[in-house]
Amino acid sequence: AQTVTQSQPEMSVQEAETVTLSCTYDTSENNYYLFWYKQPPSRQMILVIRQEAYKQQNATENRFSVNFQKAAKSFSLKISDSQLGDTAMYFCAFQGGGGADGLTFGKGTHLIIQP
Amino acid sequence: DGGITQSPKYLFRKEGQNVTLSCEQNLNHDAMYWYRQDPGQGLRLIYYSQIVNDFQKGDIAEGYSVSREKKESFPLTVTSAQKNPTAFYLCATWTGALHSGNTIYFGEGSWLTVV
Numbered sequence: 660a661q662t663v664t665q666s667q668p669e670m671s672v673q674e675a676e677t678v679t680l681s682c683t684y685d686t687s688e689n690n691y692y693l694f695w696y697k698q699p700p701s702r703q704m705i706l707v708i709r710q711e712a713y714k715q716q717n718a719t720e721n722r723f724s725v726n727f728q729k730a731a732k733s734f735s736l737k738i739s740d741s742q743l744g745d746t747a748m749y750f751c752a753f754q755g756g757g758g759a760d761g762l763t764f765g766k767g768t769h770l771i772i773q774p
Numbered sequence: 775d776g777g778i779t780q781s782p783k784y785l786f787r788k789e790g791q792n793v794t795l796s797c798e799q800n801l802n803h804d805a806m807y808w809y810r811q812d813p814g815q816g817l818r819l820i821y822y823s824q825i826v827n828d829f830q831k832g833d834i835a836e837g838y839s840v841s842r843e844k845k846e847s848f849p850l851t852v853t854s855a856q857k858n859p860t861a862f863y864l865c866a867t868w869t870g871a872l873h874s875g876n877t878i879y880f881g882e883g884s885w886l887t888v889v
Contacts, residue, residue: 663816692876702862704880711876750816754878758868759824761807761832762878764816 661686665765680736682751691755698748778881795850797865805868806848
C-alpha cells in the first residue's frame with residue numbers, strides 16, 4: 660500500500676514571500692500521478708497542480724510549481740509571491756494502481772499567509 | 775451546470791440511526807469515491823465504485839455501506855455500526871484512464887454530526 664507523508668503540520672509566512680511545502684511518498688509502482696490540493700475554510704477541494712511520474716519536467720501553474728524527485732520519492736510544492744488567499748490546508752495525494760483505486764492523501768499542511 | 779452534488783450539506787444523526795448521504799454527478803464519469811475527513815486529518819477512502827453495480831471497500835469501510843444502481847448516483851449509508859461517524863464526507867469522481875487530462879473532481883461535502 661502507498662503512503663504519503665507531509666512532515667509540516669503548519670507553516671506561516673509573510674505575504675509576497677516564497678514558501679515550500681514538503682511531501683514524500685512510498686510506492687513500488689512506476690507509473691503514477693501526484694497531486695497537490697488546496698482546501699480553504701469552505702472545505703472545497705481545489706486542484707492546485709498535477710505531476711505525471713513519467714515526465715521528468717516539473718509541473719508549473721502560474722505561481723505554483725513542484726520539485727519532483729522520483730528517485731527520492733519527494734514531491735514538494737513551491738508557492739511564489741504568496742497571497743492572503745493562499746491561506747488554506749494543502750494536501751499531497753498519490754494516485755497509482757491504474758488510477759481506479761482512488762487517491763491516497765497525506766495529513767496536510769496548514770499554510771497561513773500573514774499580511 | 776456540470777459537477778458533483780452532495781446533499782444534505784449538514785446532517786445530524788441520533789445514536790442507533792442509519793443515515794444516507796447523497797452524491798449525484800452529471801460528468802458521465804464511471805468511477806466514484808467516498809472519503810471521510812476528520813479534524814486535522816487527511817482524507818481517507820471509505821468505498822469506491824469503478825462501474826455501475828460494482829463497488830469496493832476502501833481503507834475504512836466498516837460501519838458504512840454503498841450502492842451503485844445508476845452511473846450518476848453513489849449514495850453512502852452510515853450505519854449504526856459506525857461508532858464515531860462525526861466527520862466531513864466528500865464524494866469524488868474520476869475522469870478515467872491515466873492520461874494528460876487525468877483529474878479527480880470533488881463535491882462540496884457533507885457534515886455529519888451525532889447528537
